[in-house]
Amino acid sequence: MASLFSSNPTLASNPSYLFSQAPHNLAAGNKEHGFYPYTDNGGSTLGITGNDFAIIAGDTRSTSGYSINTRYSPKVFRIGGDDETGEGAHIILSVVGYAADGTALKERLNAIVKMYKYQHGKKMTVKACAQRLATILYGKRFFPYYVTAILGGLDEDGKGALYSYDPVGSYEREQCRAAGAAASLIMPFLDNQVNFKNQYLPGTGVGHDLQARQTEPLPLHEVEQLVRDAFTSATERHIEVGDGLQMFVVTKGGIEEKYFPLKRD
């Protein structure tokens, strides 16, 4: 670098050195960055709400390419509870995509929800938590958490609440949402079975006269079966989904965790 400035400029208007003329023996073109800071750990998650409950479920497989890292790596977490047991939590979060970002996001949200409780002496509402999660994601807009998050709990009226996100914090409250590798397999199934899309009442007419079946909140046991069916089917058709199904059910009685084995092939 020193030699660059040692040449004697004779006139200000006629510099003897130009950066454009710099002798460069480097290979032409920009060298591509060798490190890509993201990966995809596969798997899928799914959330459905009912009148007085919310369910979030996820498979427990973690992958790297065609390899299975482990058959048990949870994607759904209790938020705002005790560190070891999760006791006292009232919100659940699922993260799917890049698992390391998912863990980091979960830990951040968990810390924030706990701090909220310590500072204000009351639990954070799911609505407030949902907005806060969007803020966290958006705050890393230019180096995003590469995850699709689903947040669940009960709202101020005790009704099931479910919020779904994109990696940069765009979010909305929904009845149901599938995310992750098999989202495109599960979501249409949910549209049909939860929101009764493309279901018509028989004998109500032809063409446009056909009346759509009205949606109604589903009971818990039916939703649970829907979730299990969704994952067994996704396991059949998607290589990154399988091994185990973990399910969190939020009701006014608290959070219940369930586990069902899935095919491990």
Place this chain on the structure above:
Amino acid sequence: MTSIGTGYDLQNSVFSPDGRNFQVEYAVKAVENGGTCVGIRCKDGVVLAVEKIITSKLLKPGANKKIATVDRNVGIVSSGLIPDGRHFVSRARDEAASWRSTYKAPIPLAALAGRLGGYVQAYTLYSSVRPFGVTAIVGGWDSAGALGVDGQVGSGPSAGAGGKIPGAKAGGPALYMIEPSGSYWGYYGAATGKGRQTAKSELEKLGLASGNLSLEAGVKEAARIIYVAHEDSKDKEFELEMSWISSMDGPTKGRHQEVPKDMLEEAEKLAKTALEGEDEEETTAPEGETMEE
């Protein structure tokens, strides 16, 4: 202290006309009232011991340690102002860590003592600071064999150029004492605090220069000396805290550690019986304060 009241003692870094820095001498006074500390450099290790005066019955026994670990192989104990001692230890830890990050090896005791001496000395140079109110005893073991650098993964050539010289010895036990002036010396046996005079005369009787005292015997002697030195302030209860460092193939495997509980209790028991025996002989008259160096 004839010069008191002449004004030369009111500011640090200022000499009196007869060439003394009074603030440093006052710092020494703070040390002279601290709990007695003893360090013994034995042939196969170093022992540190401190008389911890119990200032309140509400203090948990065995808690509030006064001997600190600086690096794996170094320990420090100090008499005087406790917070000053803590800061001193913190500086020692920084120095040891910085040495490691530069040289990828533990700091030699001589180098650590030098850096700490320099640090303490700097606090005698400025009017904006006061000198350290502690005298610290630094004990450790410099590895005797060739040590791999930190992070080394291979074993290197087994013979020939770059190979290790079998049987080559270096290092060994090291003991230094650093005073508020920043001056530091290497010792066979060091003592500071309230009972230092008694402790020093006891240390002198051990014949440490001949290098015959074993580490195990040193532990017992250190305990006894603390008990003997405590005789002058018998009315106060105290707790004995001790640590030791041996070579790699000794009992602590080159690490600075607390002396194990059973060994400490054994040493205390021996110290108490030794004291009782001494009382019967009725020989030791309390020594008067003699001139300090």
Place this chain on the structure above:
Amino acid sequence: MNHLPQAWGRPRDDVYGPYDASYLQSRLPQTHTQSPIVTGTSVLAVKFKDGVVIAADNLASYGSLARFTDVKRLRPFNSKSIVGIGGDVSDMQYLDRLLNSLDVTENYSSTGHSLNAKNLHTYLSKVMYKRRSDINPLWNQMLVAGLDGNDEPFLSSVDLLGTTFSSPTLATGFGAHLAQPLLRKVADDESKVADITRERAVEAVKECMKVLFYRDARSLDRYSIAVVTKEGGLELKEDEQLEGQSWAFAETIRGYGRTQEA
């Protein structure tokens, strides 16, 4: 002349106009590791009834060159846990020094409790995730083996992206493809771990080391193996020789210049 030393030796402003300081580049762009240079290959580990066994060979490769053949890739931590490291060797040495300094600071106080393997894994995963987030990764994948806070066997992985996962058997690098399927025959589920003896686990790991030596061109038949149990603590052997090698199958290979029966 200007009295300020900063101006000495520079073209005079009154003659040449003010100096364009933007040409003074005070520092070059910061550069980070783009790819590993000297590398270690697979690390294998299996949990068993009362502990964990972990192994890695002693080779550090420079591309396809077997550069260093006495490299210890199992790094013990506070005599209770062990970390097996694959990937860049210089980053491994950095991590080793980091763990060294962690051990020193942990020993400042002698409170009696020390970091267990689970704590160590959490620490390492935060280090790795921080470095990947700074786009300055430590190019390694590690297995942390030891005991958790309840003295139960612990085994977990972390890589250069900060991805973490845990399983009864784990293998990094080439081993993830070759050894992991074989190890899963021994224990494919956490519930099976209680039935596996130490002997079975050690045998499985050694067998996999052999398979890897046959098929991984960046591997060596000298390796390190460690067992961590509650009773025995950490038992580490750093210069083991692969036993029972059989190259008889090589006789059956055709091609690469060998076309007919010998």
